[in-house]
Amino acid sequence: MYDIQNELVLFMSQSPIPTIVYAEMTPNPATMKFVADRPIVNGDYIAEYLHWTEVKDTSPLAEKLYTFPFVKSLFFAGNFVTVTKIDDISWDYVTMELREFILDFLKHNQWAVVKQPEARHQEETGEAVKAEHATPSNETEFKIIELLDEYVKPAVENDGGAIHFKSFENGKVHLALRGACSGCPSSKMTLKGGIETLLKQHLPEVQEVVAEEL
Numbered sequence: 029m030y031d032i033q034n035e036l037v038l039f040m041s042q043s044p045i046p047t048i049v050y051a052e053m054t055p056n057p058a059t060m061k062f063v064a065d066r067p068i069v070n071g072d073y074i075a076e077y078l079h080w081t082e083v084k085d086t087s088p089l090a091e092k093l094y095t096f097p098f099v100k101s102l103f104f105a106g107n108f109v110t111v112t113k114i115d116d117i118s119w120d121y122v123t124m125e126l127r128e129f130i131l132d133f134l135k136h137n138q139w140a141v142v143k144q145p146e147a148r149h150q151e152e153t154g155e156a157v158k159a160e161h162a163t164p165s166n167e168t169e170f171k172i173i174e175l176l177d178e179y180v181k182p183a184v185e186n187d188g189g190a191i192h193f194k195s196f197e198n199g200k201v202h203l204a205l206r207g208a209c210s211g212c213p214s215s216k217m218t219l220k221g222g223i224e225t226l227l228k229q230h231l232p233e234v235q236e237v238v239a240e241e242l
Contacts, residue, residue, distance in 0.1 A: 044135040054188040061188035063108040068140040074105040075141045089140035103207030110188035110207045161193045199235030
């Protein structure tokens with residue numbers, strides 16, 4: 029007997045997922061942002077890969093993107109992935125190819141990242157480097173995080189990156205740069221002219237903002 033219900037389920041499972049992907053420049057000339065019209069990370073977190081060995085079955089798209097010899101690092105959040113390339117090649121030669129590649133993957137896969145990657149460890153200290161704010165230990169640190177999330181996070185994510193609070197010691201706020209922010213020539217201007225000014229205006233105990241690229 030012909031089972032139309034099973035046939036319909038099979039057809040739907042094989043049908044491409046309607047998806048649109050567009051490429052967007054970032055303030056970092058080495059990084060391009062590829063934005064989808066739907067979420068591509070299966071969870072409320074970010075995933076950053078500085079080397080292909082860090083993927084470890086957490087992102088099927090990252091595994092495939094690292095087959096391109098010019099891909100240096102990857103950053104996933106929400107509905108986008110930022111790709112950082114090596115200096116030896118121009119975006120003019122690879123942007124369209126990458127966009128079509130990412131689009132084809134997302135048409136046949138619901139998620140680009142299926143599992144949160146393990147925390148990276150710093151070589152010098154052995155401490156885990158998490159892609160999130162450090163836990164605040166006092167009111168000042170709590171307020172710093174609150175200000176970053178309210179005033180800084182939306183603009184930074186729009187540029188394809190992320191900035192996370194690491195620590196506050198002796199008047200210095202230490203922040204970790206990720207995605208398009210890491211290695212960006214304009215990041216120092218953003219820190220000093222934007223974030224540092226913002227925090228100083230609200231918190232007189234803040235004297236300086238220091239970036240720590242990972």
